[in-house]
Structures are given as C-alpha cells and as structure tokens.
Amino acid sequence: MFRKTLVAASVVLLTAAGAASAADYPARPVRFIVPFAPGGNTDVQGRLIAMKLSERWKQQVVVDNRAGAGGTLGVEILAKAPADGYTLALASFGNILVGPSLFPKLPYDPLKDLAPVVLVSQPPGLLVVNPGLPVKNVAELIAYGKANPGKLNYGSAGNGTWNHLFAEHFKALTGVQMTHIPYKGANLAVTDVMSGQIQLSFAPFPAALPQIKSNRLRVLGVTSMQRSPVLPDVPTVAESGLPGYSAATWFAMLAPANTPKPLIDRINRDANAVLALPEVKAAFAADGTEPAGGTPEQLRESMRSGIAQWGKLVRELGIRL
Numbered sequence: 001m002f003r004k005t006l007v008a009a010s011v012v013l014l015t016a017a018g019a020a021s022a023a024d025y026p027a028r029p030v031r032f033i034v035p036f037a038p039g040g041n042t043d044v045q046g047r048l049i050a051m052k053l054s055e056r057w058k059q060q061v062v063v064d065n066r067a068g069a070g071g072t073l074g075v076e077i078l079a080k081a082p083a084d085g086y087t088l089a090l091a092s093f094g095n096i097l098v099g100p101s102l103f104p105k106l107p108y109d110p111l112k113d114l115a116p117v118v119l120v121s122q123p124p125g126l127l128v129v130n131p132g133l134p135v136k137n138v139a140e141l142i143a144y145g146k147a148n149p150g151k152l153n154y155g156s157a158g159n160g161t162w163n164h165l166f167a168e169h170f171k172a173l174t175g176v177q178m179t180h181i182p183y184k185g186a187n188l189a190v191t192d193v194m195s196g197q198i199q200l201s202f203a204p205f206p207a208a209l210p211q212i213k214s215n216r217l218r219v220l221g222v223t224s225m226q227r228s229p230v231l232p233d234v235p236t237v238a239e240s241g242l243p244g245y246s247a248a249t250w251f252a253m254l255a256p257a258n259t260p261k262p263l264i265d266r267i268n269r270d271a272n273a274v275l276a277l278p279e280v281k282a283a284f285a286a287d288g289t290e291p292a293g294g295t296p297e298q299l300r301e302s303m304r305s306g307i308a309q310w311g312k313l314v315r316e317l318g319i320r321l
Contacts, residue, residue: 021085021260021262021263022085022260022262022263022265022266025085025263025266025267026057026059026085026086027059028059028086029059029060029061029062029086030053030057030059030060030061030062030085030086030087030088031062031064031081031086031087031088032046032049032050032053032061032062032063032064032088032089032090033064033066033074033075033077033078033087033088033089033090034046034047034063034064034065034066034074034089034090035066035067035068035071035072035073035074035075035089035090035091035092035095036065036067036071036074036092037065037067038065041123041204041206041287042071042090042092042251043063043065044283044287045090045120045121045251045284045287046063046090047063048280048283049061049090049120049253049271049274049275049280050062050063052274052277052280053270053271053274056270056273056274057270069103070094070095070099070102070103070160070321071091071092071094071095071099072095072099072103072106072107072108074089074095075089075091075095075096075099075108075110075114075254076107076108077089078091078114078254078255078256079107079108079113079114079256079257080256081256082256083115083255083256083257083258083259083260084259084263085255085259085260085263085264085266085267087255087256088117088253088254088255088267089253089254089255090120090251090252090253091110091114091251091252091253091254092249092250092251092252093162093249093250093251093306093310094160094161094162096110096114096250096252096254096303096306096307097250097303097306097307097309097310097311098160098162098165098310098311098314100307100311101307101310101311101314101315102160102314102319102320102321103320103321104320110303110307111300111303111304111307112257113256113257114254114255114256114257115254115255115256115257115258115259115264115296116252116254116296116297116299116300116303117252117253117254117255117264117267117268117271117296117299118252118253118267118268118271118272118275118292118293118294118295118296118299119250119251119252119292119293119294119298119299119302120251120252120253120271120275120291120292121250121251121284121287121289121290121291121292122224122248122249122250122251122289122292123204123205123248123249123251123284123287123288123289124205124222124223124224124228124247124248124249124288124289125162125163125166125202125203125204125205125222125223125247125248125249126202126203126204126205126208126209126212126219126221126222126223126231126234126288127141127170127200127201127202127219127220127221127222127223127237128190128193128200128201128202128203128208128211128212128217128218128219128220129141129193129199129200129217129218129220130193130194130195130196130198130199130200130217130218131215131216131217131218132196133199133200133218135220136218136220137220137221137235137240137241138220138221138237138240138241138242139240139241139242140241141176141200141220141241142174142176142241142242145174145176145177145178146174146175146176149177150177150179151199152176152177152178152179152199152200153178153179153180153181153198153199153200154167154178154179154180154181154198154199154200154201154202155181155182155183155188155189155190155192155193155198155200155201156180156181156182156183156186156189156201156202157182157183157184157185157186157189158182158183158184159180159182159319159321160314160319160321161186162202162247162249163186163189163201163202163203163204164180164182165247165310165313165314166202166223166247167180167201167202168180168313168317169245169247169313170202170237170242170245172313172316173242173244173245174242178200181198186201186203186204186207187207189201189203190203190207190208190211190217193217194211194216194217202223202247203217204249204287205228205230205286205287205288205289206286206287209230209231209288212231219231219234220237220240221234221235221236221237221238221239221240221241221242222234222235222236222237222288223236223237223245223246223247223248224236224246224247224248225238225246227239228288228289229285229288229290230285230286230288231288250302250306252299252302252303253267253271255267264296265296268295268296271293272293272294275291275292275293276291276293
C-alpha cells in the first residue's frame with residue numbers, strides 16, 4: 001500500500017513539475033532539426049515554422065540542417081537528445097513512415113524513441129506525363145499501359161522515395177507494367193519527362209507546377225483524396241480513372257520520447273496556432289497543400305497507419321537501402 005501511495009505521489013509531483021516548466025517554456029533558444037540540406041521543401045517549411053514560433057515564444061528557434069542517410073541522421077540525433085522540449089525536428093515521409101522497412105538497421109524506432117507533437121502537412125504529388133503521350137486522363141493512361149506493356153518508363157528521385165512508392169502503388173492497383181528510372185532528384189526526373197526521355201512521373205508541386213502552366217507537362221491527376229486548391233480544375237487520380245487511389249507525403253513535428261506531456265501539449269498548442277496563420281497557409285499553398293495540425297494522439301495514429309501502409313509495399317517490392 002505504501003509503495004502504491006509513493007508511486008502515485010511521484011506521478012503527481014512529476015506532472016506538477018512538467019506543468020510548471022511548460023508555463024515557463026521556452027526559457028532559452030530551441031533547436032529545430034531539419035534532416036535535409038537547405039533549400040528543399042522540408043527546409044522551407046521548417047524555416048517558416050521556426051520563424052513563426054520564434055515570434056510567438058520571444059525565443060530563437062534555431063534551424064539545424066542535419067542531412068544524411070536519407071534523412072535518418074537528423075532523426076537519430078533527435079531520438080538521442082534530452083527530452084526537455086529544447087530539441088525538436090521536422091520529420092518526413094521517408095525517415096518515419098518508410099524508414100523502418102527501408103533501412104535494415106534503422107538506429108531508432110519511430111513509435112518508441114520519438115514523441116509526436118503535431119502533424120504539419122500532407123502534400124500530394126502530381127501525376128504528370130509528356131504532352132506527346134496520347135493520353136488525357138488516368139483511365140487513358142491505364143488503357144495505354146495495358147495495350148503497350150513495357151513501353152512506359154517513370155522517373156523518381158530514387159529508390160524508396162515517395163514518388164517511387166506512389167508509382168509502385170499505382171502499378172499494384174492497375175497491373176500496368178512500367179519501368180522505374182531512378183534519378184538523383186525529382187527535378188531531374190521532371191526534366192526528362194518534358195524532353196520525352198521518360199513518359200511520366202509522380203512529381204512534387206514546386207518542380208511540376210511551372211512546367212504545367214507553360215504546357216511542357218500534362219497533368220493527369222493529384223494523388224491525394226481531395227483536389228488541390230492550387231489546381232482546383234485538376235481531378236484527383238481517383239476521379240480521373242483509378243478509384244481508391246490515394247497517396248500523400250507527410251511532415252510532422254516530433255520530440256524525443258519521454259518529453260513531459262505538459263511540454264508536448266504546450267508546443268502542440270503553439271504549433272497549431274502557427275499553422276493557422278494566413279501567411280503560413282499561403283506559403284503551404286505554393287506546395288499544393290494546406291497546414292494539417294491536430295493533437296499529438298492524432299499524429300501518433302497517423303504514424304502507425306502510415307508505417308503499416310507503406311512498410312507493406314516496401315516489403316512486397318523487396319526494397320533495401
């Protein structure tokens with residue numbers, strides 16, 4: 001009985017201490033790890049969020065770009081950081097949802113070593129083709145692919161990247177034979193779709209949008225369940241001929257495991273306020289997406305379901321990095 005009382009008292013004291021620290025948080029600069037090099041969409045989103053949190057907290061939120069190992073290096077640093085709320089990270093599709101199945105020895109378990117804070121965004125991709133390909137929608141692309149097996153080549157940013165997996169998801173649902181051509185970046189794949197070296201790609205908005213507007217690419221569909229506010233007249237892939245297809249990339253703010261819940265709740269509340277700002281919504285729209293937000297519990301469920309969904313596809317394909 002004494003032991004139970006002692007444990008209960010300890011929980012109350014720890015909760016009270018966490019609440020007190022949350023009220024004073026942050027009392028010093030916060031490190032915000034972006035697990036990729038400067039300039040990409042992860043970095044752009046991360047710097048915008050860091051700037052707005054700095055303004056809100058009256059403390060500097062310092063972006064720390066830690067590129068390497070497909071984005072897993074920065075997340076490993078986060079997992080090993082003190083669980084005090086002063087180290088956060090903007091994690092992504094590859095290093096959280098795909099990493100556990102893609103890397104044979106991932107140095108962290110996303111569900112055990114990390115604490116979910118808030119879902120930041122889920123940008124869709126764009127299914128784009130060379131304008132010379134005789135298809136105007138997804139249904140015609142499927143019919144063309146089945147009538148011409150082996151003649152379609154698609155480009156991605158490399159093995160295991162989201163545009164590789166989006167295309168393989170497409171293949172699995174349709175049975176269309178397409179050859180994967182991996183590049184060292186999504187922009188290079190888009191360039192070769194325009195030139196006709198390859199026929200199609202699942203491309204990010206920033207790389208594809210200018211080429212679509214100049215008619216150097218034809219867009220067949222948006223990969224998400226809903227149409228994009230940036231291209232409201234473009235149907236989803238599901239609407240354009242493949243019912244049931246849905247795929248989106250994924251960005252989330254995470255903390256080290258065992259970060260006190262009052263701190264997580266405080267950061268979550270402020271991050272949600274930042275994501276609701278009109279200027280943040282406008283910046284995200286350029287990537288064809290909207291800020292997500294929500295609770296840490298909703299983010300944890302998103303992590304669980306995403307790891308299960310994409311991990312199954314990676315294992316079926318036998319991809320290893």
